[in-house]
Amino acid sequence: MLSSSLVATFATCFSLSQCAIQGFNYGSTNTDSSPVTLEQYTNDFTTAKALAGTNDAFTSARLYTCVQAGTTNTPSEAFLAAVNTNTSLLLGLWASAAQDSIGQENINNEIAALTTFLQGSNGAAFATLIIGISVGSEDLYRTSPTGIINKSGYGASPDDIINYIGQVKTAIASTAAKGALVGHVDTWTAWVNGSNDAVITNSDFIGMDAYPYFQNTMTNPISDGYSLFDAAYEATIGAAGGKPVWVTETGWPVSGDTSGDAVPSPANAQTYWDQVGCGLLFGKTNTWWFTLQDAYPTTPNPSFGIVGTTLSDTPLYDLSCSGASTSASSIPAAQATATAGALSINAAGAGNEGTPSNAGEEASSAASSPAEKASSSASSSDAIVAPVATSSSSAATLTTLATITTTKVLPAASASGVSASGCPASLSGTHEFPHLIVPINKDSPTTAGGTSYNGTFSSTVSSIFNFDIPESDSGKTCSLVFLLPTQNELVSSAFSLSGSGGLDVAQLKSPATEQTSYSTVPAVESDLGGPTSVAPGNEYVIASGSCAAGKTVSYEVSATGSLALNYFQDSNAYAIGFYITVC
DSSP states (O other): OHHHHHHHHHHHHHHHHHOOOOEEOOOSTTTTSOOHHHHHHHHHHHHHHTTTTTTTTEEEESSSSSOTSSSSSSSOOHHHHHHHOEEEEEEOOOOOOOSHHHHHHHHHHHHHHHHHTSSSTTHHHHTTTTEEEEEESSHHHHHHHHHTTTTOOOOOHHHHHHHHHHHHHHHHSSSTTTTEHHHHHHHHHHHTTGGHHHHHHHOOOOOEOOOOOGOOOSSOGGGGGHHHHHHHHHHHHHHHTOOOOOEEEEEOSSSSOBBBBBBBHHHHHHIIIEEEEIIIIISOEEEEESOOOOOOOOOOSSSOOOSSOOOSSSSSOOSOOOTOOTTTTGGOOOGGGOOOOOOOOOOOOOOOOOSSSSOOOSSOOOOOOOHHTTTTOOOGGGGGOSSSEEEOOOOOOOSSEEOOOOOOOSOOOOOGGOOOSOSSSSSEEEEEEEEEEEEEEETTTTTOOOSSSSSEEESSEHHHHEEOGGGGGSSSSSEEEEEOOOOGGGGGEEEEESSSOOEEEESSOOOOOTTGGGGGGGOOOEEEEESSSSSSSEEEEEEEEEEEEEEEEEEEEEEOTTEEEEEEOOOSOOBBBBEEEOO
């Protein structure tokens, strides 16, 4: 439910297609583990709205718990502070626990705190400020192989989260918050993990946490921050099945240890703010930045606060977005030269429930810190990288269209489904992203390539692309296409191209996995051929036929001649890479 003023704001935003909630994350304890008080919350929310350079845009708060720190189930003092300052809220209920019985006790206390306040004298006003309710925060990440390696604390299973979501919806059904959106917040790697799909199904919204700073097992300097975040964001949108995706945590630290190639500094934090915040998120999607202040009374390592130990409306760096106009166009080509198979990603979401932005293991004590999250890299099995579901976006038409004539159809389709014309190569309509990209190297035939952001083709390296075709594509025509814009048309990607030659595409009998190596590539169903010459500024239709609805289809792509091509798969503005278009 939203207040009349917020409803009016949203109506204006929707008509302009350019507005969204903006706010910060707020924990329940300070860095010395003392509870955040009503006075502190009030000062925080008031300061956020008055930050120099932001035009009073940061009017929302994301909370990790409904329980006041140091109590069993007393409502958070942030609730009254929000009512007094007219601050909208993304509420959080802490769900992680060492065992199911404790997890249920936590949820019982969280629900008790929330419903108690809703039933009080400020309940009606409070309900109008609720943007959504997140049941849990990064619980699925903590139970993943990555979270376990990083010693990130106790989590909760998908079944637990689904159960708790249902309990929260039931609990608020008879309150002024009836009908509020109820979802879950987790790292983007958790969302693209198919074992968590049921949580997506049962969530009204998807909250995504992503931090390039912590992706320290790959190239992650500030110059790659935008590309890394954008890839994570697209992957989450692709996995969300049409559910709204809100960015619930992201940011770049102003101080602390270097993480891989990522260096904390106010200058780098501003670059990330300009490129990711101003250039991609603000005014376009609901975003809660990490964070306003995390250095009271002491400074953590790393520290993400845009103000220091002393709360002030004067930030540590410029928040005016004056540097955003050139940010996107200045993204360098580093991603295109990333080592194939090197995407063994750390937490991707920093999981900064650590002090001071923490709800704690049982709603009041500290969770694993960002530094702990950064201490160990993820396993490749948890680092799924590319979008999986149908989406719609626009991309400008390239200069020419080279169509490869073939009588082959897409896997599992009948010959009668062949479409002579196929679907458009450009991504102007419905299309499918690759769910998995696996590089294989004949010089290292037993080495599994894992997952990759990049398509890589050379005399020794091929790439396999898996596509998940949804049931909704049944009865439609699908075309496998390859898009290669010119270098200067790309915004957040790049490519390296040398030699001369083309591409050969083979349809495989079964999908590849992250464990697939050159020696274990599935058998070839048929050779679809491909362009004999590849050049920038072209779109190529490889094959067309009836969509293999409800199935995973897989293609191995190899270089011919002396061609060597490596690119960062991306659909931002001018798309690059392999896609399936649907018509």
